[in-house]
Amino acid sequence: MSSPTLSPITPSNTKIGWIGIGVMGFAMASRLISAGYTLTFYARTASKGEPLLALGAQLAASPADVARSSNIVFTMLGHPEDVRQIVLAKETGVLAGLSANGIIVDHTSSHPELAKEIYSAAREKRCWAVDAPVSGGDVGARDGNLTIFAGGEIQIVSWLSPLLEIMGSKVSYMGGAGSGQSCKIANQIVVGANLLGLSEGLVFAGEVGLDKSRWMEAVQGGAAGSKVMELFGQRMIDRDFRPGGFAEYMVKDMGMGVDFVERRKGDDENKVVVMPGASITKQLFSGMVANGDGKLGTQGLITVIERINGISDVGRLTG
Incomplete structure (x- = not known):
């Protein structure tokens, strides 16, 4: 399938639309404005858009109105059902x-099958769709270091790429429609496992009397070190659970991976795919939600391990 002939992306000839101005979305949109691009956005609660208005962005009345004012529309939403409503209503x-040759880029961590559906719907209108979920949390979004x-x-x-590289330090092309979302699900499986290991390591270190910060400094240069430890280790120690990404979103992300495995097992009884780590991590994050902590950051997983061990979490910060 041939691609359209498109003019080079520059602030003078490219109008950007943005939908989704949470912690991540606001930081990403702000970077595009700072780079000189004209940005129109939609917010279901108009007052939440005031910081973007202060930066010079324009508020539209609906997602369709954002698209009418834009060559490229970015979305950064919470759940697949939000994406479906915002994009396909x-x-x-x-x-x-969206006009012909317009492009929608969905940064939401969503479902691969929905990404394929959006791609097909876009092509029917002679438009284009890219699924481009991100990793790196609120710090990565703020600093333009997202993957x-x-x-x-x-x-x-x-x-x-001129726009994606304003928001991310690494852009990886994974394949056809839905491949970006599949990559993100696999990414979250690894992130979840790292968060669990870090949580248990910190709890163990504390229970045997080690200084937690000193322990982390000692191990982070070895095999136990990870980007998760770099981003979240000190936050866990400081009881700082302000969200870069909500814990409840990890239930969604891990769930999409576990559900895929279950469907594959149903399609072919001779093909058994086992993902015990993802299933356990999903259940632990579900425990956070059940405890009323779904809006904490993912680093709050340590509170579940503490609860299991009867450790008080007095003094935690919820942001």
Whole structure:
């Protein structure tokens, strides 16, 4: 399938739309504005858009109106059902307002099958869709150091690189539509396992009388070290559970991986795929949600391990 002939992306000829201005979305959109791009956004609660308005962005009345004002529309939402409504709603969705050769880039951690559906719907309108979830948390979003996993047409992803590289330090093309989302799910499986190991390591260190910060400094240069430890270790020690990404989103992300495994087992009884770590980590994050802590950051997983061990979490910060 051939790609359109598109003019080079520059602040003077590219109008950007943005939908989703949570912790991550606001930071990412702000970086594009700082780079000189004109940005129109939609917010279900208009007052939440005031910080973007202060930076010079324009507020639109609906996702379709954002698309009518834009060449490229980015979304950074919470759940797949949010993406479906914002993008595919018949009269008010992004695709309802996007002109031919317009592009939608979904940064939400969503479902690969939904990404394929959006791609097909976009092509029916002679538009293009890229699924491009990210990793790196709120710090990565603020500093432009996100890792971006992109699925769709490679020519479109390459053409978008001037914008993606404002938000991310690494952009990886993973394959056709849905491949970016599949990559993110696999990423979250590893992140979840690292968060669990870090939580248990810190709890153990504390229970045997080690200074937790000194322990982390000792091990982070060896095989136990990880980006998760770099991003979240000190936050766990400081009881800082302000969210870069909500714990409840990990239940969603891990769930998409576990559900995929269950479907594969149903399709072929002779093909058994076992992911015990992902299943356990999903249940532990579900425990956070059940404890009323779903809006804490993912580093709050340590509170579940503490509860299991009867350790008080007095003094935690919820942001």
